[in-house]
Every structure is written in structure tokens, then in C-alpha cells.
Amino acid sequence: MLRFRSFQICKRTLATHPTPKQQELMARGLPKRAPLPGVTDIVVVASGKGGVGKSTISTQLALALRESGFKVGLLDIDLCGPSVPYLLGLEQSDVYQCDEGWVPIYADENKTLAVMSIAFLLKSRNDPVIWRGPKKTMMIRQFLTDVKWDELDYLIIDTPPGTSDEHITVMECMRDVKCDGAVMVTTPQGVALDDVRKELTFCRKTGVHVLGIVENMSGFVCPHCSNCTNIFSSDGGVELAKRSGVPHLGTLPIDPRLNVLIGTTRSVLTELPESNTAQIFKSIVKQITNGDIVNAVKD
Numbered sequence: 001m002l003r004f005r006s007f008q009i010c011k012r013t014l015a016t017h018p019t020p021k022q023q024e025l026m027a028r029g030l031p032k033r034a035p036l037p038g039v040t041d042i043v044v045v046a047s048g049k050g051g052v053g054k055s056t057i058s059t060q061l062a063l064a065l066r067e068s069g070f071k072v073g074l075l076d077i078d079l080c081g082p083s084v085p086y087l088l089g090l091e092q093s094d095v096y097q098c099d100e101g102w103v104p105i106y107a108d109e110n111k112t113l114a115v116m117s118i119a120f121l122l123k124s125r126n127d128p129v130i131w132r133g134p135k136k137t138m139m140i141r142q143f144l145t146d147v148k149w150d151e152l153d154y155l156i157i158d159t160p161p162g163t164s165d166e167h168i169t170v171m172e173c174m175r176d177v178k179c180d181g182a183v184m185v186t187t188p189q190g191v192a193l194d195d196v197r198k199e200l201t202f203c204r205k206t207g208v209h210v211l212g213i214v215e216n217m218s219g220f221v222c223p224h225c226s227n228c229t230n231i232f233s234s235d236g237g238v239e240l241a242k243r244s245g246v247p248h249l250g251t252l253p254i255d256p257r258l259n260v261l262i263g264t265t266r267s268v269l270t271e272l273p274e275s276n277t278a279q280i281f282k283s284i285v286k287q288i289t290n291g292d293i294v295n296a297v298k299d
């Protein structure tokens with residue numbers, strides 16, 4: 001049986017231990033709340049629908065932020081199907097506890113990418129998470145607060161799909177920990193868009209600021225000539241962003257070369273620097289980091 005003990009949260013505060021990014025922000029006179037000790041900005045990656053590429057985007061976004069020089073944490077709270085360890089090839093890693101909480105896995109020697117997932121607590125990848133309602137809720141809440149992150153510029157949170165109870169709990173927790181914003185992922189087709197539209201309303205109701213929409217799997221990049229072909233409809237995410245009054249952060253095609261990176265901690269920025277896919281990730285990173293999500297208005 002899995003055990004998830006309660007811990008005293010680290011007492012480190014923004015005032016006594018600001019990260020370099022927090023110091024820079026304070027020097028610029030911008031007020032900043034530090035909802036999790038040591039964490040400057042929290043970005044949640046969400047969608048109203050499953051299978052649209054949340055985990056892929058969370059992982060590559062975390063890696064792209066790391067390549068851009070930030071200290072990054074990646075928290076996978078998809079209790080139904082935690083796939084971040086698989087995507088990063090960290091499935092065999094073991095987490096352990098210290099007095100201050102769970103110690104995340106570091107994806108590199110320089111400790112620039114820290115990873116925590118529910119999957120690290122399961123004996124095998126095939127083990128289901130069998131908790132019900134209140135236990136799951138408690139687990140998610142503890143998971144958010146009981147990880148001992150080192151100082152992070154960004155914590156990326158990969159969430160469960162939008163219809164589950166867990167998802168609702170996660171988004172409610174986001175409000176409580178004062179998340180800086182949500183990146184909504186959709187595919188261009190109507191079904192996914194409908195779900196994301198509902199998710200946008202849900203974010204508005206729960207007071208989670210939406211940083212913008214990423215349209216994923218929009219067209220297919222040929223592995224031979226790199227031409228992009230629109231197999232289904234395209235631009236649904238762009239339209240939704242326009243109509244909802246939220247930024248469109250980028251449109252990613254289905255790029256089979258992304259799948260080659262599965263099981264590694266390599267970023268599309270370093271592996272395919274000339275590709276359109278890398279440029280799109282670069283642009284998303286730029287919008288998140290330049291857009292000063294510190295200033296993001298919480299609805």
C-alpha cells in the first residue's frame with residue numbers, strides 16, 4: 001500500500017531566501033507572492049480533454065525553459081496516467097523523503113531540472129492508483145505542498161484531463177497556491193475545442209489566470225521533407241483564443257521527431273534547433289518569460 005505522510009512545509013520564505021529571479025523582480029519593484037517555498041512562478045498545463053499532448057508540452061516546455069537558462073521543476077499530478085517519468089526516461093528512479101518533504105529526481109547533474117511524479121511512488125508502471133475521492137484530493141494537495149523543491153524559477157505542473165474529479169481538485173489547489181497562470185492545450189478539432197472552452201470558463205470561475213492557448217497536433221510534419229500538411233482542420237485553437245480574449249501562444253504540428261526524444265531529457269531546442277517545432281517552443285518560452293507572468297492579473 002502506498003503511504004503519503006504529512007510533512008511540515010519548509011519554513012523558508014521569500015524574504016529570507018529569495019531566488020536570483022525573485023531578487024531581480026524585487027529590485028524592479030514588482031510584488032511577488034511565493035506560494036511554494038523557493039518557487040518563483042508556477043505554470044499549470046491543462047486541457048479540457050485527454051490525449052491532446054499536455055504531458056508532451058509540459059515536458060518539452062520544462063526542457064526548453066531549462067535550455068533558456070532557468071531553474072525548472074516539473075510536477076506530474078496526473079493520477080490517472082502519470083507519464084512524465086516515461087517521457088523523460090526516469091521511470092527507474094526512486095524518490096526519497098527528508099524532513100522537509102519528498103526530494104525530487106534531478107534530470108541532470110547540474111540540478112537544473114527537478115522532476116516529481118506520482119509514478120515515482122508506484123511500484124510498477126502498471127500499478128493503478130486506486131484511491132477514491134477524498135483520498136485523491138488529499139494526495140494532490142500534499143503533492144503540491146510536500147515536495148522539497150530547490151530554488152526554482154519555474155514550476156511546470158502537468159495536470160490530469162479536464163473532466164476528472166482530480167482535475168477539479170488540481171485547479172482548485174492552483175487557486176489556493178496562487179498559480180501564476182495556465183497554459184491550455186487543445187487540438188484543432190471541434191470536440192477538443194468544446195472541452196477547452198468549458199475549461200476556460202472553469203478557470204475563470206476558479207480564478208486561475210489563463211496565460212494562453214497552444215494548439216497542438218495541427219497538421220503533420222513530413223519526416224522526409226519537413227513539409228507540414230493539414231490532415232484535419234486547423235486554426236481551431238487560434239479562433240478559440242481570439243473569441244475568448246486569451247493569447248494564442250503557438251501552433252504545434254504533429255512532429256514525429258518529437259517522439260524520438262521520448263525517454264530522454266533532450267530538448268527539441270538542442271536536438272532540432274532549426275525545426276519549426278523548436279521555434280514554436282522558443283516562442284512559447286519567450287511569451288511566458290517576457291510576458292512577466294508576475295504581472296498577470298488574477299481574475
Ligand SMILES: Nc1ncnc2c1ncn2[C@@H]1O[C@H](COP(=O)(O)OP(=O)(O)OP(=O)(O)O)[C@@H](O)[C@H]1O
Pocket residue numbers: 047049050051052053054055056057078081083160161216217252253254255256258259
Ligand atoms: N506535437 C506532437 N507531435 C508528435 N507527437 C505528439 C505531439 N503531441 C503529442 N504527441 C504524442 O501524442 C500522444 C499523447 O500525448 P500526451 O501523452 O502528451 O497527451 P496528454 O494530453 O498528456 O494525455 P493524457 O490526457 O492521457 O494525460 C503521445 O504519444 C505523444 O508522444
Ligand code: SF4
Pocket residue numbers: 222223224225226227
Ligand atoms: S510531404 Fe513530400 S516528402 Fe513527405 S511524404 Fe508527402 S510527398 Fe513525400
